[in-house]
Amino acid sequence: MVLIEHKPNTQELLNLPYVELSFGVIGETLPADHGYGLYSAIAHLCPQVHEQEGLSILTIAGIPDRKGKIVLTERSHLRIRLPYDCMPMVYHLAGKQLSIGSHSIRLAIPQIFMLRPGSRLRARIVTIKNHQETESFLEAARGQLAALGVVGDAIVPLDMEGNPTRKTIKIKTYSVVGFGLEVSGLSEEDSIKLQISGLGGKHRMGCGVFVPMKEL
Incomplete structure (x- = not known):
């Protein structure tokens, strides 16, 4: 018997409960444009993110230094949004070090939030x-x-x-x-x-x- 992997469509994803994991970030600086580097670093430790439908990774906020970098603060967090059932896939990133170019950060234990509506x-x-x-x-x-x-x-x-x-x-x-x-x-x-x-x-x-x- 041949098993065919089923990938959920948009409507199926919308019917799933979603959460956002917010990891505190320990480090000094990151490239201002770090979206691709951050994704690559996460995928290196967690290859499943390549295939996971409905997963989003937000870039990390910091203070721009106007020289192509951001300075990280206590408010800097890595936020990953995904279906609730898939949460264990990325939770184990807690405590891990991510290398992004010549920069490195370490992730704290995440807080878990439900998505909240906003009119804007x-x-x-x-x-x-x-x-x-x-x-x-x-x-x-x-x-x-x-x-x-x-x-x-x-x-x-x-x-x-x-x-x-x-x-x-x-x-x-x-x-x-x-x-x-x-x-x-x-x-x-x-x-x-x-x-x-x-x-x-x-x-x-x-x-x-x-x-x-x-x-x-």
Whole structure:
């Protein structure tokens, strides 16, 4: 008898209970653009993340030094979002050291949180293949929201100079272009749905992953 591995589709993933593991980070600095390096370091210790559907890894926050690095603080955390049943797969990262280029960090025992809804969500960067201009990107992002059945107002926020927040992420030897994205006017159900599914690609490298914004 031949066994066929079943990969859950988007609707099946949305029906699963999701959690977010938040690991405290012990270290000094990281590259400002560390999404790919962080994913690679985690996958080295936990190869299953390559195949796990519905897993997202958020990049680690820190204080920019304006020289291509961030300085880590006591508020710096590694956050991994995944179905509850898959939690043991990454929990064992506690206490492990991750090497990211010439930098190294050690992970503390994680706290575990359920996803919480918010009417306004933001993603630091969303990448959508073949959509590298603001208008085209925004149209594609709105199309993906509609395909998910999510009702909300999507905008690309502006930077300090009034320009759309265009960003890049480096993967090996090439760069991928994306934009910051905010979605407001969400119901509780749609907010959780968007946090689970995300938008665009490269969710394991910190792209397309949404978090609640402070309410106005």
